[in-house]
Amino acid sequence: MVGLSVGEKHFIQGGIAQDLRSDGRKRLTYRPIYVETGVIPQAHGSARIRLGATDVIASVKGELGKPSALQPDKGKIAIYVDCSPTAAPMFEGRGGEELSTELSVALQRCLLGGKSGAGSGIDPSSLVIVEGKVCWDLYIDGLVISSDGNLLDALGAAIKAALSNTGIPKVNVASETSGDEQPEVNISDEEFLRFDTSGIPVIVTLTKVGRHNIVDATSEEESQMSSAISISINRKGRICGLTKRGGAGLDPSIILDMISVAKHVSEQLIDKLDSEIAAAEADEEES
Amino acid sequence: MAAKPGSAPTTYSPSLIQKTRPPIFKDNDLDWVRPDGRGFHQCRPAFFRTGAVNSASGSAYAEFGNTKVIVSVFGPRESKKAMMYSDIGRLNCNVSYTTFATPVRGQGSDHKEFSSMLHKALEGAIMLETFPKTTVDVFALVLESGGSDLPVVISCASLALADAGIMMYDLVAAVSVSCLGKNLVIDPILEEESYQDGSLMLTCMPSRYEVTQLIFTGEWSTLDINEAMQLCLDACGKLGKVMRSCLKEAASASQE
Amino acid sequence: MEYVSPEGLRLDGRRPMEMRQIRAEIGTVARADGSAVFEMGNTKVIAAVYGPREVQNRSQQISDQALVRCEYSMANFSTGDRRRKPKGDRRSTEISLVIRQTMEACILTHLMPRSQIDIFVQVLQADGGTRSACINAATLALADAGIPMRDIVTSCSAGYLNSTPLLDLNYIEDSAGGPDVTVGILPKLDKVTLLQMDAKLPLDIFENVMGLATEGCKAVANYIREVLLENTKQLEYRRGL
Numbered sequence A: 001m002v003g004l005s006v007g008e009k010h011f012i013q014g015g016i017a018q019d020l021r022s023d024g025r026k027r028l029t030y031r032p033i034y035v036e037t038g039v040i041p042q043a044h045g046s047a048r049i050r051l052g053a054t055d056v057i058a059s060v061k062g063e064l065g066k067p068s069a070l071q072p073d074k075g076k077i078a079i080y081v082d083c084s085p086t087a088a089p090m091f092e093g094r095g096g097e098e099l100s101t102e103l104s105v106a107l108q109r110c111l112l113g114g115k116s117g118a119g120s121g122i123d124p125s126s127l128v129i130v131e132g133k134v135c136w137d138l139y140i141d142g143l144v145i146s147s148d149g150n151l152l153d154a155l156g157a158a159i160k161a162a163l164s165n166t167g168i169p170k171v172n173v174a175s176e177t178s179g180d181e182q183p184e185v186n187i188s189d190e191e192f193l194r195f196d197t198s199g200i201p202v203i204v205t206l207t208k209v210g211r212h213n214i215v216d217a218t219s220e221e222e223s224q225m226s227s228a229i230s231i232s233i234n235r236k237g238r239i240c241g242l243t244k245r246g247g248a249g250l251d252p253s254i255i256l257d258m259i260s261v262a263k264h265v266s267e268q269l270i271d272k273l274d275s276e277i278a279a280a281e282a283d284e285e286e287s
Numbered sequence B: 001m002a003a004k005p006g007s008a009p010t011t012y013s014p015s016l017i018q019k020t021r022p023p024i025f026k027d028n029d030l031d032w033v034r035p036d037g038r039g040f041h042q043c044r045p046a047f048f049r050t051g052a053v054n055s056a057s058g059s060a061y062a063e064f065g066n067t068k069v070i071v072s073v074f075g076p077r078e079s080k081k082a083m084m085y086s087d088i089g090r091l092n093c094n095v096s097y098t099t100f101a102t103p104v105r106g107q108g109s110d111h112k113e114f115s116s117m118l119h120k121a122l123e124g125a126i127m128l129e130t131f132p133k134t135t136v137d138v139f140a141l142v143l144e145s146g147g148s149d150l151p152v153v154i155s156c157a158s159l160a161l162a163d164a165g166i167m168m169y170d171l172v173a174a175v176s177v178s179c180l181g182k183n184l185v186i187d188p189i190l191e192e193e194s195y196q197d198g199s200l201m202l203t204c205m206p207s208r209y210e211v212t213q214l215i216f217t218g219e220w221s222t223l224d225i226n227e228a229m230q231l232c233l234d235a236c237g238k239l240g241k242v243m244r245s246c247l248k249e250a251a252s253a254s255q256e
Numbered sequence C: 001m002e003y004v005s006p007e008g009l010r011l012d013g014r015r016p017m018e019m020r021q022i023r024a025e026i027g028t029v030a031r032a033d034g035s036a037v038f039e040m041g042n043t044k045v046i047a048a049v050y051g052p053r054e055v056q057n058r059s060q061q062i063s064d065q066a067l068v069r070c071e072y073s074m075a076n077f078s079t080g081d082r083r084r085k086p087k088g089d090r091r092s093t094e095i096s097l098v099i100r101q102t103m104e105a106c107i108l109t110h111l112m113p114r115s116q117i118d119i120f121v122q123v124l125q126a127d128g129g130t131r132s133a134c135i136n137a138a139t140l141a142l143a144d145a146g147i148p149m150r151d152i153v154t155s156c157s158a159g160y161l162n163s164t165p166l167l168d169l170n171y172i173e174d175s176a177g178g179p180d181v182t183v184g185i186l187p188k189l190d191k192v193t194l195l196q197m198d199a200k201l202p203l204d205i206f207e208n209v210m211g212l213a214t215e216g217c218k219a220v221a222n223y224i225r226e227v228l229l230e231n232t233k234q235l236e237y238r239r240g241l
Helices: A006-017 A097-112 A151-165 A252-286 B113-123 B149-163 B190-195 B222-255 C090-106 C130-144 C203-239
Strands: A033-037 A045-051 A054-065 A076-083 A128-130 A134-146 A167-173 A185-194 A202-209 A212-215 A227-233 A239-245 B046-050 B058-064 B067-078 B090-097 B134-144 B173-180 B183-186 B198-205 B210-220 C022-026 C034-040 C043-054 C067-074 C115-125 C154-161 C164-167 C180-186 C191-198
Touching: A006 A202, A006 A212, A033 A151, A033 A252, A045 A151, A054 A151, A054 A167, A076 A097, A097 A134, A097 A151, A097 A227, A097 A239, A097 B113, A097 B210, A128 A167, A134 A151, A134 A167, A134 C115, A151 A202, A151 A227, A151 A252, A202 A252, A212 A252, A227 A252, A252 B210, A252 B222, B046 B149, B046 B222, B058 B149, B067 B149, B090 B113, B090 B149, B113 B134, B113 B149, B113 B210, B134 B149, B149 B173, B149 B198, B149 B222, B173 B190, B173 B210, B173 B222, B183 B222, B198 B222, B210 B222, C022 C130, C022 C203, C034 C130, C043 C130, C067 C090, C067 C130, C090 C115, C090 C130, C090 C180, C090 C191, C115 C130, C130 C154, C130 C180, C130 C203, C154 C203, C164 C203, C180 C203, C191 C203
Parallel strands: A076 A134, B090 B134, C067 C115
Antiparallel strands: A033 A045, A045 A054, A054 A134, A128 A134, A167 A185, A202 A212, A202 A227, A227 A239, A239 B210, B046 B058, B058 B067, B067 B134, B173 B183, B173 B198, B198 B210, C022 C034, C034 C043, C043 C115, C154 C164, C154 C180, C180 C191
C-alpha cells in the first residue's frame, strides 16, 4: 500500500505525539470539508465530498418495490460502495471488492441501525406507500474517486449530504384495490418529498497511532495505525454504530474513552457539515 | 453430535453485575419470556470439541443450542507465489453456510462480511511474526444457523487455531448481546436477532483483558454501552474458561 | 419515431450539426499522476493516469516499450435505471480495449521501455457517447501526467437518423438503433486512429457522416487545446514564472 521509509514513519509518529501532524493539523482536527450537491442529475439526490485528497460521490435513487413479507410496514434501504480504480491502481479489476464490501457493511451498520430499524438515520416506515404492497426501495451508492484515508467518514458525510439533497417523487395511489392485486400508482413529476436528515448520524473514525488518537487520518497516517474505531453518532449524542478495525487489542476502558472523545468531536463535525450542506444547497439553487 | 454423557455442557452466563440503576423489570413480572425460556442474561450451553476434521492441521466443532459450526485450520503453508514477500504470516479466513443451515434453503449466503470480520477478530490474537512467508487458512462452515452465528464462529475458530498449534497470545472469545426494547439479551437466537433494535458483538482475549473486535448497531446511550460491554466481557471471560477446559481435556486424552 | 423535427431540431433542441456543451477540468484526482474530468452534455467521465512506473506483473513487461493498460468502469448510478453490473462484463472489456489501443497509438511508448502506464476511466453519468468522452478524458489525463504523446487524440461520434446526419448522439438517439460512427483522430497529424461503426450505411452517406464526426473531433481538439493551455498558464503562474 503506502511505502514509507523508517524516517518518514518516525516523522509521522513523532508529529502525532507532539500534536502537530505533517500537514499542520492538530490530532483532533479535520481537514477542510468541501460539499457539492446535485452532482448526478439523473439520481434523486447526490453529493460529492472532498476531504483533502479524498474524494467521494454518493447518490440516492429510489425505485418502487414491494416490501418484504416479514416487515410489510417498512421500505428497504441498501447501501453499496464501489472503489473506482481511478482512486488507486490496486482497485483495478476485482482488487477493490474487498474494501468495497467492508465499507458497504460498515456504512450499513453505522447508518441503518438495527434490524427493526431503531436508530436508523432514515425511518424506513416513511418509505411505505401502501402497506405490504408498494414501497420505495432506496438505493444509496457510494463511489470512491480518490482516496487519501478516512474513506468511511467521507462516505458517511457524502451519504448524509446526498440524502439532504434527495427529493423522492410523491406517489398517488390511483384507486383502492382489494386482495392481492398490486394497486395502481402514479408518480408525480412536480411534488417531491424531502427527508428529515437531522437524525442521520455522522461517522467519526479515531485512529490510534502509538498512544494517541487522531481523527481524519491520511493514508500515510493510516498505514501507521495499530487500530481504529469508527463510531457513528447522531445529533442527540447517541451511538448508532461502531466498528473496529486493525488487529491490536484494546483495553475496554480505552474504548470507552475513545467513544467519549468521538462524541465531543462529532458535535463540531455535525455543525460544520450541516452548514456546508446548507451552503452547497444554496449554491445549487442559485446556478 | 450431542454432548457426551457425563461431561455436561458448560454454560458461561455472566454473573449479574451490580447495576447502577434499578432493573426495568422485576424478574417475576416480565411481560415476555425468551422463546427458549432462558433468562435475559442466561447463555445457551456451550459445547466444544477439537479435532473434528482429520485432514486439517487443527479443527474444532462448536454447538451453542441450535447453532452448529465447524472450523478447520490449514497451515501454516507456503503463500501463493503471486503474493509479495511478507516478513509476517498471512491469515486467510472464510466463512460459509451450508445450504441447509437456514430455515429457508440456501439463504445463508448473504454474509459476505463475516469472513473479513472473522479475520479482524483473530488477527490481533495470532503471533503472525512466528510464521513469515506463509499463510494460515481458516475455513469456517456453519452447519446450522441458530443465531449468534458470528460469535460462535469466532470462538470456535480460535479453538481450532489452538488445536493446530498456531502461536497465539490468548484464545479469542466472542459474545453478542441484542437490545430488544429496553432489555439486553445475551446470546440471542435467530428469532430474537430478527427483531432486535440493536446489537453488540464483542470479541476479547480474556486473560489479557483486551478487546480485539467490537461492533455496534442500533442506537445506544453511553450507559447502555457500559452495561452491555460489562456483560459481554464477563461472559467472554467465562467462555474462555470453557474453551480452555476443552483444550485441556483433549490434551490429556491424547496423552493417555 | 421522429428524431429530427420538421423545423430541423433534435429531441434535445440541438441542430443536426450541433455538439452538446463540452466541459473539461484537469487535475481532479489529487493522488493520481494525471487526471481529468470530461463532460459532453450529461455524459460525465473521470480519467486517471498512473505511471509511467514499474511493471507490476513482470511477465507482461516489454523490453523496448511501455506497457499501456486501461480499465473502463461504470458507476452504479451512471445509467437511468440503476442496476448493479458485475465488473468486467463484455461491453466494458471491449471499451477498455478500444481506449487502450487508441491511446497506445499516440503515446510515444518507445521512450519508456520496461514501464507501465495505467489509464482508468470511470463513467459517472452515461448519456450516449461514453466511448468518445472516455477517450477525450484519457487524452487530457495523459497530458496532465506529462506522458509524451505524438499528438492529442480526440474523439466524437455521429449518426444517421431520419435521413439526416447527426453529430454527437445522446442516449435516446444512440438507442434508436441507427448507424453510429465513432471516430478518433490525431488532429495535428490529421490521421484517424479509431473508426467504429455498427449497422450499415451507403458509402456516400458514410463519408458524409464520418466527415461530420471528424469535424466534431476537431472542435473537441480545439477545446482540449485551450484547456491544456489554460492549465499550463496556471502552472506557470503558480511557479511564479
